[in-house]
Amino acid sequence: MFVRSERLFLRPGWPEDQDEFLALIDDESVVRNLTRAPWPYTGEDARRFLDAAPDMLLPRFLITQPGAHGTRIIGCIGLSLLDGEANLGYWIARDHWGQGFASEAARAVLSLARALGHKRIVGSHFVDNPASGRVLEKVGFRPTGRVLERYSEGRAASCLSREYAVEFDSPSDCGDDCDNSGLGSAPAMAPKRAA
Structure with a gap:
């Protein structure tokens, strides 16, 4: 599965991506979040991450940026199950922070999630990483009011995490924000306030 947004190309990871992928995620400031x-x-x-079997209802992608000298990996994004709900997770390599890539990739994945029939997606961030909360809010997530303890393998500790959620209207009810494909850079959803 592939998704194109305005500046990015989201694609599956392949074994030959291992060295480039490792060079980007081998950064404690990324992994700790x-x-x-x-x-x-x-x-x-x-290798284990890149070799994992794909799940068509919970896709995950390498975030790549096409350019004049080829396409480079700048992060990762995808859906997974967390406490029985579809959860959006992502990371961007430190050299690419602050350029709107996480928001752009999240909008594209949320449009795809909606097209796949998901009704609600959750997301969270550790309380000491408010930048991730700003990304979630920018793409339509709303705080649920829950602060949970989540274990971080990178920190080897449990940390407080704020929970957010976005709920979708009917998949056919795109409104004016949708482009023709439903997978463009505009959010193809009508966010609702989470309960």
Whole structure:
């Protein structure tokens, strides 16, 4: 599965991505904000992640940026199950922070999630990483009011995490924000306030 947004191309990871992927995620300032990535992050961890079987209802992608000199990986984004709900997770390599890539990739994945029939997506961030909360709010998530303890493999500790959610209207009810494909850079959803 592939998704194109205004500046980005989201694609599956392949075994030949291992070295480039590892060079980007092998950064404690990235890994400490993730729940499932260990620290230190090794080549074996990268291989296992890239070799994992795809799930068509919970897709995950490498975030790549096409350019004049080829396409480079700048992060990762995808859906997973968390406490029985579809959860949006992502990371961007430190050299690419602050350029709107996380928001753009999240909008594209949320449009795809809606097209796949998901009704609600949750997301969270550790309380000491408010930048991730700003990304979630920018793409339509609203705080649920819950602050939960989540274990971070990268920190080897449980940390407080704020929960957010976005709920979709009917998949055919795109409104004026949709482009023709439903997968463009505009959010193809009508966010609702989470309960």
